[in-house]
Amino acid sequence: MARQSASKSSKAKEPAGPASPSKEDLLSYYRSMLLIRRFEERAGQLYGMGLIGGFCHLYIGQEAIAVGMQAAKRDGDQVITGYREHGHMLAASIDPKAVMAELTGRGAGVSRGKGGSMHMFSASQGFYGGHGIVGAQVSLGTGLGLANHYRQDGKVAFVYFGDGAANQGQVYESFNMAELWSLPVVYVIENNQYAMGTSVARSSSETHLYKRGASFNIPGVEVDGMDVVAVREAGLAAAEHARSGSGPFILEMKTYRYRGHSMSDPAKYRTREEVDAVRKTRDPIEHLQERLESQGLADEAALKAIDAEVKALVADAAEFARAAPEPEPAELYTDVYAEARA
Numbered sequence: 001m002a003r004q005s006a007s008k009s010s011k012a013k014e015p016a017g018p019a020s021p022s023k024e025d026l027l028s029y030y031r032s033m034l035l036i037r038r039f040e041e042r043a044g045q046l047y048g049m050g051l052i053g054g055f056c057h058l059y060i061g062q063e064a065i066a067v068g069m070q071a072a073k074r075d076g077d078q079v080i081t082g083y084r085e086h087g088h089m090l091a092a093s094i095d096p097k098a099v100m101a102e103l104t105g106r107g108a109g110v111s112r113g114k115g116g117s118m119h120m121f122s123a124s125q126g127f128y129g130g131h132g133i134v135g136a137q138v139s140l141g142t143g144l145g146l147a148n149h150y151r152q153d154g155k156v157a158f159v160y161f162g163d164g165a166a167n168q169g170q171v172y173e174s175f176n177m178a179e180l181w182s183l184p185v186v187y188v189i190e191n192n193q194y195a196m197g198t199s200v201a202r203s204s205s206e207t208h209l210y211k212r213g214a215s216f217n218i219p220g221v222e223v224d225g226m227d228v229v230a231v232r233e234a235g236l237a238a239a240e241h242a243r244s245g246s247g248p249f250i251l252e253m254k255t256y257r258y259r260g261h262s263m264s265d266p267a268k269y270r271t272r273e274e275v276d277a278v279r280k281t282r283d284p285i286e287h288l289q290e291r292l293e294s295q296g297l298a299d300e301a302a303l304k305a306i307d308a309e310v311k312a313l314v315a316d317a318a319e320f321a322r323a324a325p326e327p328e329p330a331e332l333y334t335d336v337y338a339e340a341r342a
Contacts, residue, residue: 021071021229023297029071029228030292031306033063033285036087038307038314039096043086043103046318047263052103055132056117059087061258064284065190066091068231069158072239073126076153080128080141081160083118084190088160092125096317106324113327114335135161135168138187142174145185145248156242158235160188164195166209172216175248179216182247186238187213189250190225192257197269210252218248225253226282229291256282 021029040058047056059066062084070091073079081088089099094110102109103117111120120130128144131137141159148155165171166189178185189209193200200207210220219241223234231253238249256278260267267275292298 021232025071026229026288026292026297027306029067029232030285030288030298030303031310032067032070032091033228033288034307034310035096035313036063036066036090037285038310039090039100039317040086042314042318043100044259044263046100046104046321051322052117053105054116054118055083056103056263057084057261058257058259058263059084061278061284062190062192062225062255063087064228064231064288065160065188065225065253065255068228069188069235071228071232072235073158074156074239076126076155077239078126078128078141078144078148078155078157079160080137080144080157081130082134082137082162082165083130083132084162085120085130086117089120089122089125089127092122092127094122094125094127096313097320100314100317100321101324104321104324105326106321107327107331108320108324112331112334114331135165135171137161138165138168138171138174141187142178142183142185145178145183145242146181149181149183154243156184156186156239158186158188158239160190162195163189163191163193163200163204163209164198166191166212167204172212175213175216175218178248179213179218182245184242184245185248186235186242187218187220187248187250188235189252190255191252192255194257194261194267194269196261197265197267199269208252210250213248213250218250220250220252222252222254225255226284226287228284228288 036059040060044058046052066087079088086099090096098110102111102115102120105113105116107113110122118130118132138159138161141157144157191209210222213220221234224230234251238251241249258275289303
């Protein structure tokens with residue numbers, strides 16, 4: 001955690017620091033981030049080939065957030081996010097074949113081909129989307145927190161949104177409700193600097209987004225979102241705060257996406273030199289690779305073997321998605337209404 005919001009409420013607790021991740025933990029984080037990177041690279045190729053329709057928002061550069069926060073979750077906790085969600089699903093151990101098949105609109109997709117890139121769900125894994133309306137998931141995720149509070153089940157809702165969505169009004173209505181009722185919600189702002197194409201400095205009068213909870217007495221911190229271990233530590237502390245009954249917490253993850261907002265965005269609002277500088281100095285995967293090698297936890301050969309395994313897994317997922325049949329026409333009528341329960 002880099003900065004602590006001055007708005008921290010009097011009821012906020014200072015939890016003990018989490019235990020350091022083990023060698024196995026770090027290697028697991030490395031593999032998960034690499035899986036997201038290779039998957040998204042292949043998804044970009046399939047989009048270019050016309051096999052993925054509609055919008056497609058890649059997560060390349062932001063992998064440490066989904067993976068680090070996943071390490072802070074407990075079984076039963078929920079995740080809800082916006083339309084840049086492929087990485088979150090993979091971090092949640094959802095089958096890459098099912099995710100890739102969803103991207104290509106196949107019946108074997110995780111949402112049976114009806115959600116596409118922007119609207120995937122997996123309730124069995126506690127993943128509640130994938131939402132295409134900017135900021136809409138914040139209110140829905142706050143509702144998940146309200147359900148947890150009502151049931152007193154000890155679960156926490158992790159609600160992700162970006163720096164662009166941080167300017168939406170429903171976000172602040174949700175903040176007010178969450179703090180007023182001490183809901184167990186962790187708000188994760190994935191600040192990749194440019195929203196849909198406008199820099200934070202040009203669109204936000206307060207550019208330190210973790211301070212946005214100040215008027216609601218919601219504590220928050222700024223986190224290096226390119227460091228998976230820093231994300232994990234911040235996530236564990238925020239989750240403990242929320243789970244203890246102290247109410248919501250805001251994590252602003254300072255991150256960077258290497259590609260455009262979507263596949264149709266040429267990203268001319270920033271220079272190639274800027275993107276290259278981030279790749280060379282802050283890449284989350286290379287950062288962890290350097291840590292593993294410098295601490296003698298893995299050598300170059302071992303890490304290359306992980307990469308080869310991941311590439312094969314992604315290639316299998318892509319071939320599966322290409323060959324899988326499209327949904328049956330009858331799928332148009334499923335999941336439209338929910339059966340009322342007595």
